[in-house]
């Protein structure tokens with residue numbers, strides 16, 4: 001694969017693994033994250049660090065402009081930046097948390113798609129991979145995160161239909177439970193139990209970040225040239241085994 005790939009939330013976890021996988025396939029990677037977080041991963045993969053809040057339209061638009069001016073046309077976008085939430089009953093979910101999750105996980109993905117995708121449409125070349133979640137496909141007690149991720153899956157299909165005629169593909173990857181810093185925080189705070197998670201899944205383990213990144217790199221590149229509008233689970237069989245126990 002050649003060209004420029006942008007990975008939002010690329011400083012940590014699944015995003016950092018995506019940066020490594022895309023760089024290993026020959027792409028030049030723009031690592032986009034909050035503040036100065038992107039520097040270390042950008043240096044590691046020989047890419048460039050960029051700073052923007054994905055939910056801030058003006059900041060992300062300016063960042064897209066700068067990336068293309070400094071690195072050239074973006075051919076791959078991975079909308080990965082996101083925040084998790086703990087399981088909570090509906091009445092116990094503060095609206096401030098609901099707003100925060102929807103702001104980053106839904107609005108941020110939409111803005112990424114539109115601000116980078118419109119440039120791809122003009123050039124009639126590009127591929128977008130949105131990071132959703134297994135919770136986009138199954139009812140769970142995550143009443144902000146689940147609907148936000150279902151919206152990501154819906155946006156993916158809608159934009160795939162909209163932009164297919166312009167040669168721009170849009171797909172989603174839905175990871176199962178991946179031991180990233182974000183999930184580790186939930187486990188350490190006692191809000192999730194990984195042994196319960198492992199017990200409910202067909203392969204009986206959590207997903208590795210690199211396994212998500214391999215699926216992202218596949219969908220991003222020409223090996224997936226006939227695939228658009230899909231939401232691919234990478235979940236060690238969690239959906240097949242149908243478990244919500246954590």
Ligand code: NAD
Pocket residue numbers: 008009010011012013014015032033034037052053054055080081082083084104108131132133134174175176177178179180181182183
């Ligand atoms: P993580 O916290 O390790 O990494 C997320 C990165 O996104 C961080 O570097 C953070 O600084 C950045 N970020 C957060 N808000 C941002 C914003 N407004 N603008 C720019 N960057 C921002 O998390 P992770 O577990 O690697 O999650 C990555 C993605 O994968 C998220 O979309 C998450 O919902 C999804 N996901 C994670 C799991 C899991 O089990 N860890 C499962 C399914 C889906």
